[in-house]
Amino acid sequence: MPLSDHEQRMLEQMERALYAEDPKFATTLEGSELRTYTRKRVYQSVAGFLLGIALLMVGLPVGQEWLSVVGFLIMLGCAAIGVTAWRRSPPPGEGQARPAAGGRARPQKQRRSMMNRIEQRWQRRRDERGD
Numbered sequence: 637m638p639l640s641d642h643e644q645r646m647l648e649q650m651e652r653a654l655y656a657e658d659p660k661f662a663t664t665l666e667g668s669e670l671r672t673y674t675r676k677r678v679y680q681s682v683a684g685f686l687l688g689i690a691l692l693m694v695g696l697p698v699g700q701e702w703l704s705v706v707g708f709l710i711m712l713g714c715a716a717i718g719v720t721a722w723r724r725s726p727p728p729g730e731g732q733a734r735p736a737a738g739g740r741a742r743p744q745k746q747r748r749s750m751m752n753r754i755e756q757r758w759q760r761r762r763d764e765r766g767d
């Protein structure tokens with residue numbers, strides 16, 4: 637059920653108040669730290685992939701086949717890490733909490749259920765007031 641205009645304005649006011657009161661916490665809830673971490677991880681994997689290509693190309697002409705194999709394995713590992721990080725990154729407009737202690741982000745379903753509970757409480761308060 638979508639929020640009414642009044643409820644939407646109230647929610648925006650609460651968000652602004654949260655940003656004013658505790659910007660670090662608000663940024664954490666927004667998910668920008670997770671995006672920064674993911675972006676950094678992707679850049680590191682690209683750099684590792686390029687290093688693997690360099691090792692592969694240097695190992696062949698020098699006659700060190702083991703160096704080429706190591707370069708290929710580095711390329712393979714970095715590609716897997718980069719693709720995994722890219723897929724796990726949240727969309728820019730979507731707020732998502734920081735990863736939990738285990739390193740995994742909270743599922744979107746939990747976030748929605750939290751918003752549903754907040755909306756239900758808000759609706760109960762409005763009903764109790766008689767608005």
